[in-house]
Amino acid sequence: MTSSAAGQAPTGDEEALARCADEPIAVPGAVQPHGALLAVSEPDLAVVVASAGAADLFGGPVAGRALDELLDPADAERLRAGLAGDLAELNPLRVRVGREDVDLVVHRADGLLVTEWSRSGARRRPAAPGTAGCPRCCSGCRPAPRSTSCPACSPATCAR
Incomplete structure (x- = not known):
């Protein structure tokens, strides 16, 4: 991650952009379920x-x-x-x-x-459990661990 100036910590906006850049919104061959x-x-x-x-x-x-x-x-x-x-x-x-x-x-x-x-x-329909965007395991542009409480979204099966 780059900082806004040499030696300075990144700003909140820079951190948010970096998290969003890591979000899998453009999965090749996939279209959002909504x-x-x-x-x-x-x-x-x-x-x-x-x-x-x-x-x-x-x-x-x-x-x-x-x-x-x-x-x-x-x-x-x-x-x-x-x-x-x-x-x-x-x-x-x-x-x-x-x-x-x-x-x-x-x-x-x-x-x-x-x-x-x-x-x-x-009006969007929620994504199916176990797919990218499942509200139980993915949280938009915030880093969230894969859910272990969603039966279909175990760390081994979650698309995130």
Whole structure:
């Protein structure tokens, strides 16, 4: 860990950032259990690839469907308007999916629009025991030991 000045201890903000940097939020091949990832073609916004959690989030299969079908018309219009400009100004976009508020983040990669959908704040479903983000063994950006009180989160099985 680096310090803010030679010989000085790191500040609280620097310590918090260092702890967050160690948090396994980007596990290769994994999507957070409270969200979904869709790769869509442009300009039709048709879903080409969907993560396993997409059907749960959207209430059914999404492959081949256009985002216009999955979103409220006003949200679809705001998304299309944002895609015409700087994506940094669009992200994150709060939309409604069914009866839930969802945060949408988009970027372009390999000719596709990659869309990351995450249930907003308190509406997130807790992660399953034994998976990254389980509230019984993981505590956000605070260092926490693996839980021995969660039967599915023993030190040998916890994803953290």
